[in-house]
Amino acid sequence: MRGSHVIGEAATRAGCRFYAGYPITPQNELPEYLSKRFAELEDATFIQAESELAAINMVMGASMAGVRAMTSSSSPGISLKQEGISYMAGTELPAVVVNVMRGGPGLGNIAPSQQDYFQATRGGGHGGYRTIVLAPHSGQELVTLTMKAFDLADRYRLPVVLLGDGLMGQMMEPVTFPDPIDPATLPRKDWVLGGAKGRGGHLLASLLLDPSKMEQHNWKLARKYAAIRERETEHESYLLDDAVLAVVAFGTAARIAKGAVNRVRKAGLKAGLFRPVTLWPFPERQLRALTPRLKHILVFEMNLGQMVEDVKLSIGEQATVHFYGRPGGIVSTPHEIAEAITKLCYRYDLG
């Protein structure tokens, strides 16, 4: 099944009943799939909106009404959605935002890229908020992480970003789906706008004119983010037990890096892969735990070095961090990364 269809099916099975989006390559197969899938369901809404701005704000409305809601886009469209994402972060509204990244800046190109790492992991819009960012690297993980995204969004009441690229969206892999969740069985949200029956009106707003209330609210958000950092980091360790060099990569780059690790292992070089699954919160402690035993880390990204900053923040002076990346939308081959690993091993005499 095609990656973008997998996301659509997984979202549906997670109980998502509202989608709004605006066409942009390379993610069109996702809304196309959902337009068909939601038509089969009585309680689901699909809207092709007039813009990404409208789409994210429709999602915000559906979220206010208590429904699991999603939008998707690619880099330029995600920039437009930042307004709504910031408002949802401030108003504490759950939603899932899929970014099938393309090369940038500006209109860029539609080739696979990881140029939006900073935008995704630093909130992306104004106001110092965070979103949880999940980075799938396989078809099956598109299933699990899409479904998990909805759970996390509801649990913490914030937007969750699923960060992939065109390769992930087009990739054909066999996957298995869990049974669909009946939205009626999901935990009740007592904060939604559903009509003030026998009570005063509910308010969902991000405006806090009183500076002390604004500060209180931001401290509350900060405590929430701290709890997420504490509990929700996820990563994969691949052949790291005996490794002398760790490659750190996420998403499509991690898939390529796995191939490279397998290659150099055949040649006798003990490399492994550390793959962050949550980009925010970044698995800092888990990465730091590899050091000081591991003296060298090679970060590989499909950009000119963004996650590498989080790697450096995580490990400090405990190991030397090297970087390899390409920014043009050209997808590196496992051969290319194997060569980068091999060069490092010889240079630093890593047996």
Next chain:
Amino acid sequence: MAKQVFKRPKSLKENVFHYCPGCGHSIIHRLVAEVIDELGIRERTVGVPPAGCAVLAYNYLDVDMGEAPHGRAVAVATGIKRARPDLVVFTYQGDGDIAAIGTAETVHAANRGERLTVIFVNNGVYGMTGGQMAPTTILGQTTTTTPGGRIALRDGYPLDLSQMLAVAAGSVYIERTSVTSPKNIMKTKKAIKKAFQVQMDDLGFALVEVLSPCPTNWKLSPVDACKWVDEEVVKSYPLKVIKDTTQSDG
């Protein structure tokens, strides 16, 4: 024995309005609350106020309220209404909000025939940000960004958004009213009630544009502000039913 003939609508909170003396927002809030009471829909109504002088409408209207970003009220309302069609959803938007930054959202919501009730408060300026030119500002009108008056060549023409929306096939009821006299206030209430009824009858997009005085930014007394609406503003924005297809079979 004295009988109370004028009392606070149930859907209106006890809070004292923060609006300037003579501001149309207070009157229009009250009308919305009265209509919600009379239609008996307080317990299934959701309001969406975006940025603007009335962003704090939730301090006064005792119904569920969700704040929208500037210009995006109808998009947020669309999400609420589509997710919960059993709710009655209205937006409460200023002219800057609906006719400048939110034009695209509004035109397309009307064109899709979203089952929404839009209260469009046209005071010819950006009230909240201090009285700058709005798309609706009439020619010659002085604002903080048109110090010598609005000039078409430089500033463009006043935009009649309601007329534009009437072209959209999905809009079924659009009326322009004012709140400058008891008679006009009663007409506005009737129009607002009808705009809610249209949604409850599942007919399509309904909008009431209310010409509303902003004495503060117009630098006029409340009485003169009403006079300015009655004598000048209505020349660009005549009070009338702009579209009503509620009776047609189509």
